[in-house]
Structure formats: structure tokens, C-alpha cells
Amino acid sequence: MRILGIETSCDETGAAVIEGESKNKKVTLVSNVLASSLSFHSKTGGIIPETAAREQIKYIIPVIEQVLSESKSSKKKIVNRKSSIINLASIDAIAVTVGPGLIGSLLVGVETAKTLSYIYKIPIIPVNHLFGHIYANFIGKIHNSAADVQFPAIALIVSGGHTDLVLIENHQKIKWLGGTRDDAAGEAFDKIGRLLNLSYPGGPSIEKAAKAGNPKTFRFPRPLINSNDFDFSFSGLKTAVFREVQTMKSPQMRDPVAAGQLSNETISDISASVQEAIVDVLIYKTLKAAQKYKVKSILLGGGVAANQKLRDELKLKIENSPASTSEAGRAKLKIQFFVPEKWLCTDNAAMIASAAFYNYKPVPWNKITANPELYFY
Ligand code: KG4
Ligand code: ZN
Numbered sequence: 249m250r251i252l253g254i255e256t257s258c259d260e261t262g263a264a265v266i267e268g269e270s271k272n273k274k275v276t277l278v279s280n281v282l283a284s285s286l287s288f289h290s291k292t293g294g295i296i297p298e299t300a301a302r303e304q305i306k307y308i309i310p311v312i313e314q315v316l317s318e319s320k321s322s323k324k325k326i327v328n329r330k331s332s333i334i335n336l337a338s339i340d341a342i343a344v345t346v347g348p349g350l351i352g353s354l355l356v357g358v359e360t361a362k363t364l365s366y367i368y369k370i371p372i373i374p375v376n377h378l379f380g381h382i383y384a385n386f387i388g389k390i391h392n393s394a395a396d397v398q399f400p401a402i403a404l405i406v407s408g409g410h411t412d413l414v415l416i417e418n419h420q421k422i423k424w425l426g427g428t429r430d431d432a433a434g435e436a437f438d439k440i441g442r443l444l445n446l447s448y449p450g451g452p453s454i455e456k457a458a459k460a461g462n463p464k465t466f467r468f469p470r471p472l473i474n475s476n477d478f479d480f481s482f483s484g485l486k487t488a489v490f491r492e493v494q495t496m497k498s499p500q501m502r503d504p505v506a507a508g509q510l511s512n513e514t515i516s517d518i519s520a521s522v523q524e525a526i527v528d529v530l531i532y533k534t535l536k537a538a539q540k541y542k543v544k545s546i547l548l549g550g551g552v553a554a555n556q557k558l559r560d561e562l563k564l565k566i567e568n569s570p571a572s573t574s575e576a577g578r579a580k581l582k583i584q585f586f587v588p589e590k591w592l593c594t595d596n597a598a599m600i601a602s603a604a605f606y607n608y609k610p611v612p613w614n615k616i617t618a619n620p621e622l623y624f625y
Contacts, residue, residue, distance in 0.1 A: 249267070249268045249269075249340045249341065250265060250266070250267055250268075250278070250319075250339055251265070251266050251339070251340065251342070251373075252264070252312070252315070252316070252336065252339045252341070252343070252601065253265075253266065253342075253343045253597035253598060253600040253601025253602075254308075254343070254344045254360065255344075255357060255377070255380070255595055255596060255599075255600045256308065256345065256353050256356045256358075256360075257348070257350065257353055257354055257357075257377045258295065258300060258353055258408070258409075258595060259284060259288075259289055259300045259303070259595075260285075260286075260594070260595040261283040261284070261311050261356075262282045262283075262311065262596045263280075263312045263314070263315040263316075263597050264280040264596065265278040265279045265315055265316070265319040265339070266598055266601040268605035273606070275386055275387050275388055275605050276388045277388075277598050278319045279316075279318035279319040280597065280598050281311045281314045281315040281318065282597075283303075283307040283310070285299065285300055285307075286449075293442050293448050294438070295350070297352055297353070301350065301353050301355070304353050304356035308357065309360075312334055312360070312364075316336070316338075316339075320338075334364065336364060336370055340370070340371070341372070341604065341610065342361050342364055342365050342371070342372045342373070343603070343604030344360075344361035344374060344375060344616075345357055345358075345600050346358055346616060346619055346622060347618060347620050348409065348410075348619070348621060349409075349620055351618060361616075362614075365613040371610035372610060372611065373607075373608065373611065374611055374616050375603045375604050375607075376624075377600070377622075378405055378412065378623075378624060379422070379607070380599040380603045381405045381550045381553075381599060382403045382405065382414070382416070382547060382603070383599050383600075384549050384588040384592040384599035384602065385403075385547045385549060385588055386602050386606060387598055387602050396586075397547070397584070398545050398584065399417055399418050399543075399544065400415060400416060400417050400544060401416040401543050401544065401547055402415060402425075402538045402541065402545075402546050403548070403549060404534045404546070404547070404548050404549070404553075405550045406433045406549075406558075407434050407551045408432060408451075408551055409434070410428070410432050410550065411433045411434075411482070411552075412425075412426070412428075413426050413427070413533060413534060415541050416547075420607070422624070424624035425537055426477050426480070426533070427479065428479070429472075429479055430481050430482065430483035431481075432482065433480070434449075434451055434550070434551050434552045436482035436486055436522075436526060437449070437451035437454050438450035439486045440454065440485070440518075441454050443489055443490060443493060444457070444489075444493075444510065446515070451554070451555065452554070454523055455523065455555055455556065455557070457512075457519035457520075458516065458523045458557070459520075460513075461515075461516030461517040461519050461520030462516075463520040463521050463523065463524035464521070465518075465520070465521055466522075467521070468488050468521050469484055469485060469488055469525065470525055470532075473528070473529050473533075480533065482526065489518060489522060523557055524557070526552075527555070527557050527561055530552075530558060531561055531562050535565060535566070538566075538569070538583060539569070539570070543583060545584045545585075545586060546562070546566055546583055546584070546585050546586070548562060548585075548586070548587040549587075549588060550593060554594060559587050563585050563587075566583050566585045
């Protein structure tokens with residue numbers, strides 16, 4: 249089964265074609281195209297929803313056209329190629345992100361997908377963007393395929409808008425365990441990045457600056473690390489950094505948050521300390537959930553999952569955690585760790601098509617609406 253995925257929840261316009269093998273439940277990527285309006289948002293230090301939506305409109309048709317033409321070369325023959333510009337002859341289903349996200353951006357993908365479904369009489373599957381981030385882990389060829397993911401599993405989804413822990417008992421049973429009470433982890437990176445005058449998005453910029461820094465220079469809070477639930481809170485961290493920066497300024501400075509006066513060394517030390525604080529909390533809670541639910545796999549997903557420190561530390565801690573060691577203390581119980589390649593962590597359409605394959609529930613096109621507030625429950 250070949251699925252065309254469409255993703256337009258924020259500032260990326262994505263289309264991808266995946267091949268799902270029903271027999272052994274494997275997904276492989278056929279083609280993937282992504283256009284981004286990030287350069288616009290870098291100038292403003294954050295996403296302006298109106299701009300993002302206008303860019304989505306510009307890119308959506310060219311991106312779909314390109315992904316379909318790139319998927320032609322692979323095994324299934326496209327018939328009737330000349331009949332239209334967008335040729336869906338080889339496509340068995342369309343998957344589209346319906347939420348959460350920015351309403352203007354979402355509408356572009358949703359209405360385009362509905363139109364294609366209507367005209368070409370192709371089944372359409374609405375997909376929750378957050379499920380997409382989980383299912384980036386199931387795309388084969390590039391990394392471990394679905395066959396290797398053992399349930400139950402814990403998934404940590406860390407993005408610009410979300411920080412959630414979910415328990416996956418099987419593809420049909422995904423239970424939300426906890427999430428952030430305020431800012432998402434990516435949002436904290438972005439806001440602190442802005443505070444430090446680093447370029448947007450803050451996550452990759454802080455990661456880069458942190459390389460030259462000492463994570464022990466500042467002891468920033470690890471909010472809710474000892475709470476008896478699976479919730480997170482990152483807004484206090486941003487305030488702590490703000491205060492720290494303020495104390496470094498001489499009193500006569502007018503704008504205490506303009507970090508122009510901070511040395512590169514200080515910016516690096518703050519970045520390393522912030523990164524460590526965020527990574528510590530994420531890992532601690534994920535392992536706690538893994539132990540409580542005795543899971544066999546841990547999956548990481550979302551833009552922040554591209555962070556190398558988070559990837560490395562989580563892998564290391566899983567290997568050394570008591571949950572992955574048998575009573576004898578030697579033979580590993582083997583909690584397997586899955587994390588998508590970096591480009592599959594940030595928003596893309598391949599993950600949306602993958603989620604649709606594993607949860608194949610077509611809906612009549614006229615019953616599908618964009619839902620910016622969509623959540624896990
Ligand atoms: O999943 P995503 O592309 O979009 C949303 O669904 O929100 O995630 C974007 C977020 C941004 O907040 C960005 O700063 C963060 O992911 N991010 C990172 C890294 N790459 C992207 N955070 C930390 N380290 C990174 N390397
Ligand atoms: Zn996302």
C-alpha cells in the first residue's frame with residue numbers, strides 16, 4: 249500500500265510517499281519533500297502564523313507535485329501519467345495532519361488533501377501530528393523498522409509545542425501519561441535562545457553554543473523532577489535564566505535582557521547548563537515511566553529529539569538503568585531505544601503517512617476538519 253502524507257501544521261510544508269507492507273507491517277520511505285518558511289521566522293525571532301499560512305499556500309502544490317514525480321522511479325508503475333499535473337495513480341491513500349497546529353497552516357494541508365481525495369476518489373486518513381512524531385520511529389530502511397518495536401512502549405514526544413509521555417500498549421491503545429503544564433521543552437529552548445540573542449529556532453542554536461560551554465557553571469532548576477506524576481514544567485527555567493542574565497548586567501544598562509554584552513563564554517556556559525537541565529528532567533521522567541509500566545521499548549520523537557545530548561544520554565541511561573537489568577544484575581532485560589534520524593524528528597510528512605499506515609482508518613473527506621487544539625485524549 250502506497251500512502252501520500254501531507255503535513256502543514258506549522259512552518260514546514262511537507263509531502264512524502266511511503267510504502268507500507270501489510271504482510272510484515274513495515275514502512276519504507278519512497279520519497280520525501282519539505283519546504284520551510286523558517287528563514288522568514290528567523291528574521292522575526294519566532295513564527296508569525298499569518299506568514300506561515302501564506303507560505304504554506306505557496307508551497308503546497310509544488311511540494312506534492314515534486315514528491316509524486318520523485319516517487320515515479322520506484323517499482324509501482326504510474327499509469328495515465330499525462331492526464332494531470334498531480335498524478336495520484338500510484339497512491340492508495342492520502343494521510344493528512346489535522347492538528348494540533350496553527351489553524352491557517354493546517355487548513356492548507358487539510359483542504360488540499362480533501363480536494364485530492366474527492367477528485368481522485370482516494371481514501372483519506374486524518375492524522376494527529378503528535379502520533380506522527382511517534383511513528384517517525386517506525387519508518388524502515390533509514391533506521392530500525394516497526395518489526396523491532398516491542399510493546400508495551402513509552403514514547404516521549406518533545407517538540408516546540410508539546411512535551412508528552414505516552415504509553416503504547418499496541419497501535420490501537422495509546423494512553424497519555426503526562427505532559428507539560430506550561431511551556432514545552434522546545435519552547436523553552438526557543439525562548440531562552442531569544443533571551444541569549446541566539447538565532448531562531450533556539451534549540452539547535454543552544455545545542456551549538458553548548459558545545460563550548462560547561463554545564464556545571466549554572467545550576468538551573470529541574471522543575472517537577474521529583475513530582476509524583478509524569479508532568480513537566482519548563483517556564484520556570486526560562487525565568488531562572490532571565491534572572492541570571494539580569495544579575496550579570498551593570499545597573500545602568502537599560503535593557504537587561506539584551507544579551508549583546510554577554511561574552512561568548514557565558515552564552516556557552518548558560519546554553520550548556522540549560523540544555524543539561526532540560527535533558528535531565530526529560531530523561532528522569534521517561535525512565536520513571538518505563539520502570540512503572542515495565543516497557544520493552546522507549547521511543548523518542550519531535551524536534552527536540554534531534555538534540556544530540558538528549559539522544560546520547562537517554563541511550564546511555566537506558567542501557568544502565570535498573571529497569572533494563574535483570575535481577576541477577578547482568579543479563580539485560582533489553583529495553584530497546586528508538587530515535588528517528590534527525591531530519592525525521594522535526595516536522596515532516598513521512599511520519600504522518602507512517603502513522604496512517606499503522607492506524608488505517610479512512611474517513612469520508614467531508615467529515616474531516618482541521619483541529620488546532622487536537623490532543624491525545
Ligand atoms: O517537532 P518540531 O519540528 O515542530 C513542532 O511540532 O513543534 O519541533 C520544533 C522544536 C523547536 O522548538 C526547536 O527549537 C526544537 O524543536 N529543536 C531542537 C533541536 N532541533 C530542533 N531542540 C533542541 N536541540 C535541537 N537540536
Ligand atoms: Zn511537530
